[in-house]
Amino acid sequence: MIYVNENFLKLQKSYLFVEIAKRVEEYQKNNPDKKIIRMGIGDVTLPLPKVCIDAMQKAVSDMANRDTFKGYGPEQGYSFLREKIALWDFQKRGVDISADEIFVSDGAKCDTGNFQELFDLSVKVAIPDPVYPVYLDTNVMAGRAGNLNSDGRYENIVYLECTKENGFLPDLPKEKVDVIYLCFPNNPTGAVITKDELKKWVDYARENKAIILFDAAYEAFIRDDSIPHSIYEVEGAKEVAVEFRSFSKTAGFTGVRCAYTVVPKECYGYTKNNKKVSLRDLWLRRQSTKFNGVSYIVQRGAEAIYSEEGAKQVRELINYYLENAKIIKDSLEKMGYSFVGGDNSPYVWIDAKMDSWEFFDLLLNKCGVVCTPGSGFGKCGEGYVRISAFNFRENVVEAMERIKNSL
Numbered sequence: 001m002i003y004v005n006e007n008f009l010k011l012q013k014s015y016l017f018v019e020i021a022k023r024v025e026e027y028q029k030n031n032p033d034k035k036i037i038r039m040g041i042g043d044v045t046l047p048l049p050k051v052c053i054d055a056m057q058k059a060v061s062d063m064a065n066r067d068t069f070k071g072y073g074p075e076q077g078y079s080f081l082r083e084k085i086a087l088w089d090f091q092k093r094g095v096d097i098s099a100d101e102i103f104v105s106d107g108a109k110c111d112t113g114n115f116q117e118l119f120d121l122s123v124k125v126a127i128p129d130p131v132y133p134v135y136l137d138t139n140v141m142a143g144r145a146g147n148l149n150s151d152g153r154y155e156n157i158v159y160l161e162c163t164k165e166n167g168f169l170p171d172l173p174k175e176k177v178d179v180i181y182l183c184f185p186n187n188p189t190g191a192v193i194t195k196d197e198l199k200k201w202v203d204y205a206r207e208n209k210a211i212i213l214f215d216a217a218y219e220a221f222i223r224d225d226s227i228p229h230s231i232y233e234v235e236g237a238k239e240v241a242v243e244f245r246s247f248s249k250t251a252g253f254t255g256v257r258c259a260y261t262v263v264p265k266e267c268y269g270y271t272k273n274n275k276k277v278s279l280r281d282l283w284l285r286r287q288s289t290k291f292n293g294v295s296y297i298v299q300r301g302a303e304a305i306y307s308e309e310g311a312k313q314v315r316e317l318i319n320y321y322l323e324n325a326k327i328i329k330d331s332l333e334k335m336g337y338s339f340v341g342g343d344n345s346p347y348v349w350i351d352a353k354m355d356s357w358e359f360f361d362l363l364l365n366k367c368g369v370v371c372t373p374g375s376g377f378g379k380c381g382e383g384y385v386r387i388s389a390f391n392f393r394e395n396v397v398e399a400m401e402r403i404k405n406s407l
Contacts (some may be wrong), residue, residue: 007143012152016133016376017041020360027364036364037399039387040372042187042346044252046320046392048085048301049313052251055304059297070296075287077104077260081299082362084306087261089245095232100399101264101280103287104302106257108217108246113138114290115213115242115261116179119270123178126158128170130188130377130384132215135181152379161380162189168340168349171191172204180205182205182231183215185205185222188377188386189349190341195228202231202298205240209270211279212237217246217259220318223284242279247302249390251314258294258302321346324396325389331400346389359385367402 013019020040028036047053062068076082082099090097105111113134116125121144127135136157139145146156153159158177160170168191170182182201184193205212214231222229231241243262247253261281264295304310325342332339332350342348352359356373363369363385372388374381389396 005141005143007141007145010140010145010148011137012148012314014347019376020370023361023364024370027368031350036368036370037391037395037402038370038401039260039389039391039396040370042249042388042390044249044254044321044390046252046317048252048256049305049310049317051304051310051313052301056297056301057174063297067349073293073296073299075291075293076284077102078101078296078299078366081303082260084303088306088311089231090262091231093229095230096238097232097262097264100261103261103263103283104299105259105261105287105288105291106294107248108215108244108259108261109134111143111244111259111261112181112213114217114286115244115283116142116144117286118279119144119211120272121172124156124158124176125179125181126160126173126177127181128162128183128186129153129159130162130274130374130381131181131343131380132183132187133377135213135215136236136378144403159378159380162186162191163380164351167191167228169197171323172200172354176208176210178208178210180210180212181215182212184218184349185217185218185227185345187218188347188372188374188381190343190345190347191225191349192222192224192344194226195233199234202234202240205237210240211267211269212241214241214243216243218249218345219245220250220314221322221346222346224356227344232262232264240267242267244369247305250318251302251305252317253302254300256297256298256301320393321389324391324393327393327396328387328389328400331404335404337401348387348389350385350387352383354383354384356382356385363403363405366406367399369399369402 082102085102086099145154162168162170168189219229231237246259263283267277267279305314328348329342339348339350356375360373372386374384
């Protein structure tokens with residue numbers, strides 16, 4: 001008898017973005033001549049920075065020469081990229097992260113989903129609400145979440161509510177937890193966190209021997225100097241935090257696939273006999289077993305952003321999307337909608353003044369514009385929608401005109 005992992009059956013109805021795609025496909029079938037403007041999923045639209053293209057083209061040539069050809073690479077990533085990451089993303093900001101604490105991967109989504117494999121099923125997990133679905137769903141798949149309650153929440157998960165009342169920043173849990181997921185700049189709300197606010201979480205983790213899984217995929221959008229780019233800017237964070245970064249939104253690598261995870265040597269978990277175990281060593285073992293590394297060509301492309309010209313081109317890319325976000329915000333303000341995000345983030349979180357999916361259908365059917373229903377991110381997302389600034393400028397302008405003229 002082939003028994004299935006019944007935890008998969010505990011997942012809620014469908015993955016959020018699958019349901020969105022289904023509704024958009026149905027609309028397009030019924031309106032074949034209507035141009036749809038997609039402002040829902042966070043996929044980039046602009047071409048890769050020229051420095052990345054040049055570097056990858058050279059790397060392709062390397063693969064055509066027996067003296068420079070590369071086969072399997074190191075599972076942790078080539079040292080040429082890890083050393084640049086350590087220098088540019090951390091050491092230049094006064095943060096002591098070394099290359100051997102960096103693990104290059106094919107996506108932050110994969111890493112944030114896979115890292116929970118290192119933990120026992122008994123650990124108590126705290127997840128923000130609203131939240132990027134991968135954090136929750138992978139814990140459900142693992143069997144850590146328990147059964148789904150009638151209110152749409154899982155019995156063994158601690159939900160950290162992010163609401164208008166608390167500025168969409170989660171409060172510290174009232175009960176002891178072991179694993180805490182945080183994402184800043186936040187997906188989906190666009191909220192950001194100050195260093196002092198982040199220190200409260202680091203202090204909590206140190207006091208309770210907990211671990212923070214800190215998703216910083218949108219770090220490149222931070223323009224406010226008071227906002228930390230890394231959790232490791234907080235004293236003591238290296239003992240209790242793992243950080244995830246991505247080249248997807250930073251340099252437009254959504255279709256190329258490259259990211260990295262930082263697991264400091266000081267970061268430990270524990271056996272049930274209270275023996276300390278290096279999480280870095282466990283992650284290395286996991287990656288060595290299950291992952292064959294990111295291609296040489298892609299890693300050369302990622303390396304190229306770590307130069308003066310590369311940094312300039314990436315900043316221009318990010319500025320383009322931030323200007324899109326400003327256009328969205330200015331339009332919404334004139335229409336009388338309240339919202340957060342869009343200043344240090346590509347996402348604008350809008351109070352829809354109605355059911356999330358109802359507003360989604362309204363925008364789709366009346367305007368031909370796709371957003372993301374907030375309820376798909378959790379109970380606290382009900383009544384909100386997320387609009388993404390990842391699009392061409394002309395599409396953003398047209399979308400906001402359609403909304404203004406139709407609602």
